Amino acid sequence: MKRLIALWMAVMMMGVSFARAESPTFNPRGEEAWYQAMLQDAQVSLGSNLRLKKVIERARAGEEITIAAIGGSITEGAGAKRPTECYVSRFAEGFRARYGADGGANVHLINAGVGGTPSTFGIMRYERDILAHVKDADNLPDLIIVEFAVNDGGEPTKHQCYESLVKELLELPNQPAVILLFAVFWGGWNLQDELRRVGETYDLMMVSIRDSAYPHVGQEWTKAEFFSDDYHPTSLGHGVMADCLLASVDAAAAAPDSAADVRLDAEPAFGTAYMGLTRIFGDTEGLEQYGFDRGGFLHDDKQAYKTPSLGRVCGPNFAHRGEDGAAPLTFTATFSKLLIAWRSVKGEAYGRAQIRVDGKVVAIVGGKNDSWGQSEVTLAYDGKTPVEHTVTIQPTTATEQKAFTVTGIAFSTAEN
Numbered sequence: 445m446k447r448l449i450a451l452w453m454a455v456m457m458m459g460v461s462f463a464r465a466e467s468p469t470f471n472p473r474g475e476e477a478w479y480q481a482m483l484q485d486a487q488v489s490l491g492s493n494l495r496l497k498k499v500i501e502r503a504r505a506g507e508e509i510t511i512a513a514i515g516g517s518i519t520e521g522a523g524a525k526r527p528t529e530c531y532v533s534r535f536a537e538g539f540r541a542r543y544g545a546d547g548g549a550n551v552h553l554i555n556a557g558v559g560g561t562p563s564t565f566g567i568m569r570y571e572r573d574i575l576a577h578v579k580d581a582d583n584l585p586d587l588i589i590v591e592f593a594v595n596d597g598g599e600p601t602k603h604q605c606y607e608s609l610v611k612e613l614l615e616l617p618n619q620p621a622v623i624l625l626f627a628v629f630w631g632g633w634n635l636q637d638e639l640r641r642v643g644e645t646y647d648l649m650m651v652s653i654r655d656s657a658y659p660h661v662g663q664e665w666t667k668a669e670f671f672s673d674d675y676h677p678t679s680l681g682h683g684v685m686a687d688c689l690l691a692s693v694d695a696a697a698a699a700p701d702s703a704a705d706v707r708l709d710a711e712p713a714f715g716t717a718y719m720g721l722t723r724i725f726g727d728t729e730g731l732e733q734y735g736f737d738r739g740g741f742l743h744d745d746k747q748a749y750k751t752p753s754l755g756r757v758c759g760p761n762f763a764h765r766g767e768d769g770a771a772p773l774t775f776t777a778t779f780s781k782l783l784i785a786w787r788s789v790k791g792e793a794y795g796r797a798q799i800r801v802d803g804k805v806v807a808i809v810g811g812k813n814d815s816w817g818q819s820e821v822t823l824a825y826d827g828k829t830p831v832e833h834t835v836t837i838q839p840t841t842a843t844e845q846k847a848f849t850v851t852g853i854a855f856s857t858a859e860n
Contacts, residue, residue, distance in 0.1 A: 469690075470534055470683035478664065486656035486688035488626070488640060491649040492706050493696040495621040499586045500697055506545035508580040511536050512554040514566050514573070514609075515591030518627045518685075519557025520751055523676030527752045531677075532557065532589070534686035539587075539693070552579060555753035560818035562599040563592040563606040565785055567718055568821065568854045569758045570609065572725070577754070584618040589689070593626040593634040594675070600823035601718065601781075603635075607642045608718035614646060614706055615719075621649070622706075625689065628654040630667060630674045641713040646706045651692045657684045717781055717860040724775075724853040726760030731775070739771035740764050740839065745849040748787055749817060757819070761787075762850040764797075764839055772800075772838035779833065779855035782825035787849035788815040795843025797850075799824050800836045808840065810848070819851040830857040 473479050503509045513519050513532040521530030528534075532555045540548020556573040558565070578585055590613070592606055599605065613622050624643045626636040634654050643650040661670045670681045677685060724731065726744050745763035750756055762773055784799055789811045796810030799822065807822045825833065839848055 469687040470538070471680070471687055473664070474687065478660070482656045482660060483688060483691035486651050486653070487692050487695060488636075488650035488652045488655065489643060489648070490692060490696040490699060491643065492647045492702040492704060493699055494702050494705050495619055496587070496649070496693065496696050497701065498619075499621050500543045502586070503539075503543045503551055504545060506550050508550050508552065509544075509587070510552045510554060510578050510580050510585045511539060511587045511589075512556060512574045512578075512585040513589040513591065514556040514570055515589070515625070515627075516557060516561055516595035517559030518594065518676055519555065519589070519591045520559050520753075521555070521557065521682070522559060523672035524679045524682045529679040529682055530555070531682040531685035531689070534683055535589070535689045538686060538690040542690070542694070543697075554578065554585065555751070557591070557753075558749060558751060558757050558818075560595075560816070562595045562821070563609050564599050564601060564783060564821040564823075565819055566592065567605045567609040567612070567721065568723060568783060568785055568852050570613070571723065572758050573754055582618050584616050585620055586618065587621045587623070588613050589623045589625050591625040591627055593636055593639055594629055596635055596639070600821070602714060603638060603642070604715040605718045606639060607645075607712055607714045608716045610642055610646065610648070611708070611712075611716050612719050614708060619705075623689065623692070624648055624650045625685075626650065626652045626654060627685070628658050630661075630671045632658060645710045645713040646708065647702075647704075648706060649692055649696060651688050653685055653688060656688055657681070715860060717858040718856050719858070721783075721854040721856055722777070722779075725758055726762055734775040734777045736775040737773065738762060739773045740768040741773045741837070741850060742768050745787065745847075747817070748849060748851060749819060758852050761852065764848045766845040766847065770839055770841070770844040772836040773850065774834065774836045776832060776834045777855055778830050779825065779857055780827045780830040780859065781823070781856040782833070782835065783821055783854045784809075784824045784837065785819045785821045785851035785853070787817060787851055788812065788820045789817050789847075790815040793847055795846030795848050796840045797848045798838050798840055800838070801825050801833050803834070810843070829859055
């Protein structure tokens with residue numbers, strides 16, 4: 445009897461698995477004509493499909509494949525009831541079912557979404573938060589989703605960090621497939637019209653939630669069904685986003701081979717001066733070459749941002765505590781661009797810091813009323829030609845007895 449029950453349960457589990465593999469969407473209304481039309485509307489561009497087809501071919505052959513996603517809170521999974529219901533997890537599940545071998549166990553996932561952060565922070569951390577987590581033999585991701593269309597408003601490099609990140613990913617030696625995803629806020633706002641120029645420049649797949657799902661909010665779905673608040677989708681909304689991505693991948697996989705690979709030699713849309721950044725974190729080796737002195741930033745703030753997928757974001761940092769004194773963090777390096785990431789926390793225990801370049805105060809940074817612990821990024825220097833500079837970061841006189849955390853430092857030596 446026990447054997448019969450076990451056999452029946454195994455058959456039922458297989459049935460569930462087959463149903464998932466055969467189902468084209470995560471939405472129960474996925475077969476309806478309007479939903480299928482919506483999935484088509486998501487396809488801003490399928491781009492060159494050569495890289496994607498190679499990833500699919502390798503996945504079907506049983507090779508180890510890693511899907512990665514980098515973006516803001518929507519990518520992290522905000523609004524979904526549980527991490528497995530965010531669009532990134534569901535996209536990976538659908539990709540495994542469609543293209544993986546032996547149930548998709550060879551397809552792995554890294555979700556590098558971090559709430560409240562733009563591509564400026566993404567390019568500073570992708571090596572630590574994506575590359576360092578890959579377990580494939582080549583230690584490189586194979587398919588990467590980039591989602592900053594609702595996080596890059598006011599980003600200080602005017603989309604150059606976004607484009608630099610995209611191109612740096614495209615130039616990884618294993619030639620990964622890169623998908624640009626354009627999420628949307630409840631009010632219909634995103635930066636798709638600007639950021640799509642990057643996708644058009646390099647001939648990339650671009651998937652739009654604004655063009656597809658958003659027009660159906662207030663029609664087939666209420667706002668409360670699709671959005672958990674003014675910024676984040678519900679589990680249903682996340683599922684729809686995953687469907688839009690999967691439909692685009694399916695369409696590209698079924699299409700004839702593109703005539704050429706992505707256009708890496710194209711003239712940049714906004715600029716790529718932030719490619720090849722030198723990145724400095726609390727455990728970076730070789731800092732003596734910059735005369736690096738931590739000053740009063742002696743500690744590692746272990747309360748800095750964590751996510752369900754990554755754990756700690758970026759890793760060790762440079763934290764100042766009230767008892768550490770006012771000595772500045774100091775270093776000297778040759779650069780044309782300088783980015784400083786710092787933890788934005790409101791409250792009486794947290795202070796502010798001055799950033800100086802060559803003795804000149806270029807920024808005073810610290811938590812604001814809407815701060816909640818995310819890392820913000822300041823473009824502390826924006827030059828055309830790399831020149832040697834001395835940089836100091838120091839608690840302000842009024843708040844030197846309070847806490848302040850420098851999450852990371854990055855600089856570029858590009859000519860532009």
